[in-house]
Amino acid sequence: MNETEVIVVRIYLHEAKAHLAELLQYLHDESKVRGVTVFRGITGFGSSGEIHSSTLMDMSLDLPVVVEFFDVPAKIKPIIEHLNTKIKPGHVVYWPAHIND
Amino acid sequence: MNETEVIVVRIYLHEAKAHLAELLQYLHDESKVRGVTVFRGITGFGSSGEIHSSTLMDMSLDLPVVVEFFDVPAKIKPIIEHLNTKIKPGHVVYWPAHIND
Amino acid sequence: MNETEVIVVRIYLHEAKAHLAELLQYLHDESKVRGVTVFRGITGFGSSGEIHSSTLMDMSLDLPVVVEFFDVPAKIKPIIEHLNTKIKPGHVVYWPAHIND
Numbered sequence: 001m002n003e004t005e006v007i008v009v010r011i012y013l014h015e016a017k018a019h020l021a022e023l024l025q026y027l028h029d030e031s032k033v034r035g036v037t038v039f040r041g042i043t044g045f046g047s048s049g050e051i052h053s054s055t056l057m058d059m060s061l062d063l064p065v066v067v068e069f070f071d072v073p074a075k076i077k078p079i080i081e082h083l084n085t086k087i088k089p090g091h092v093v094y095w096p097a098h099i100n101d
Numbered sequence: 102m103n104e105t106e107v108i109v110v111r112i113y114l115h116e117a118k119a120h121l122a123e124l125l126q127y128l129h130d131e132s133k134v135r136g137v138t139v140f141r142g143i144t145g146f147g148s149s150g151e152i153h154s155s156t157l158m159d160m161s162l163d164l165p166v167v168v169e170f171f172d173v174p175a176k177i178k179p180i181i182e183h184l185n186t187k188i189k190p191g192h193v194v195y196w197p198a199h200i201n202d
Numbered sequence: 203m204n205e206t207e208v209i210v211v212r213i214y215l216h217e218a219k220a221h222l223a224e225l226l227q228y229l230h231d232e233s234k235v236r237g238v239t240v241f242r243g244i245t246g247f248g249s250s251g252e253i254h255s256s257t258l259m260d261m262s263l264d265l266p267v268v269v270e271f272f273d274v275p276a277k278i279k280p281i282i283e284h285l286n287t288k289i290k291p292g293h294v295v296y297w298p299a300h301i302n303d
Contacts, residue, residue, distance in 0.1 A: 008295060012136065028247055034292055035214065037246040037266045042166075044138040045129055064138045065244075070295055084201045090135055093109060093171055095198035097297035100286045113239060143267075145239040146230055165239045185302045191236055194210060194272055196299035 004101035007076040009094040011067040011087060015040070019087065020065060026086075027069060031079045036069040070097065105202035108177040110195040112168040112188060116141070120188065124168060127187075132180045137170040171198065206303035209278040211296040213269040213289060217242070221289065222267060228288075229271060233281045238271040272299065 013019050020038075027036050041064035070076070076094070083092050114120050121139075128137050142165035171177070177195070184193050215221050222240075229238050243266035272278070278296070285294050 002291075004292075006295065008297070012138065024245070035246065035248045037214065037243040037268060039140060039241060039268075040244045041138040042141045043125070044136065046136045066138060066140075080201065087201070089103075089202045090105075090200050092201045093107065093198050094200075095109070095196060095297060097295050099292050099296075100282065100289070100294045101291045113237060140241060142239040143242045144226070145237065147237045167239060167241075181302065188302070190204075190303045191206075191301050193302045194208065194299050195301075196210070196297060 002101050003098045005073065006070045006097050006099050007073050007094050008070040008097045009068065009076060009080065009083075009092065011083065012091045012093070013065045013067065013087075014046075014062045015065050020067070023067060023083075023086070026082070027067070027079075031075070031082070033069045033071045033075065033079065036067060039066045039068065040064070041066065070099070103202050104199045106174065107171045107198050107200050108174050108195050109171040109198045110169065110177060110181065110184075110193065112184065113192045113194070114166045114168065114188075115147075115163045116166050121166060121168070124184075124187070127183070128168070128170060128180075132176070132183070134170045134172045134176065134180065137168060140167045140169065141165070142167065171200070204303050205300045207275065208272045208299050208301050209275050209296050210272040210299045211270065211278060211282065211285075211294065213285065214293045214295070215267045215269065215289075216248075216264045217267050222269070225269060225285075225288070228284070229269070229281075233277070233284070235271045235273045235277065235281065238269060241268045241270065242266070243268065272301070 011023065024036065024038070027033055044064035080092060080094060112124065125137065125139070128134055145165035181193060181195060213225065226238065226240070229235055246266035282294060282296060
């Protein structure tokens with residue numbers, strides 16, 4: 001087995017944010033990462049100050065969206081630097097991992 | 102770039118379990134983590150003993166649900182201690198990561 | 203708290219691939235991992251060469267699918283070796299984590 005070190009990145013957004021289309025365009029056209037997967041959450045809540053219902057289940061108009069991708073550190077590091085200028089603090093999470101390659 | 106160390110936590114449940122609403126209430130009202138996202142899986146199976154169909158595709162009445170959140174270790178550690186009293190062993194997974202902050 | 207070291211594995215596929223059913227069968231019947239969750243992405247793109255629309259949003263016929271599972275390293279390592287013979291390079295991602303156990 002040939003192991004390659006990568007960094008996994010997950011970006012936490014909401015559907016209502018205009019960020020998503022722009023972000024996907026950037027990842028596809030400019031950063032050219034190996035691949036991107038976008039997941040929609042069924043519910044969620046954000047950082048301080050947001051009040052939701054007691055059930056936390058009626059956020060259907062603005063569901064959470066996670067954009068996930070991974071690539072080698074040399075490719076990911078400048079992407080994270082770029083994302084830091086676009087995505088608000090605390091919404092880009094990343095950790096080291098391995099891929100079969 | 103300012104990196105902050107966090108711990109990512111993923112909790113594996115099923116929709117049919119009453120745990121979910123109670124868990125979200127706890128994370129929202131008491132633990133006050135930065136944010137929580139809940140994902141629904143399209144299929145899955147649990148630990149030993151459960152028999153599913155050969156296709157594994159007809160579990161629509163009790164789909165897997167993953168509750169994901171992250172925060173700094175000082176905040177996450179007591180949450181994991183609490184979860185250990187509520188969630189059965191092997192269903193809370195966590196690992197170190199970084200956020201832009 | 204009793205911590206057990208595990209390896210989290212995520213495999214990136216597409217719904218249209220025949221791999222999925224075969225993979226779930228293998229994980230369920232042969233490898234007997236603790237549990238498997240399958241997630242469907244709402245959009246995504248793969249590695250080099252694939253052209254998608256400018257919006258990246260009209261891939262409804264072949265949505266990305268992620269198969270996720272975790273277990274102790276001794277159990278995961280032979281599974282990854284097996285997956286390397288079945289899944290194309292760069293589509294199996296894994297990292298160390300802990301579970302409550």
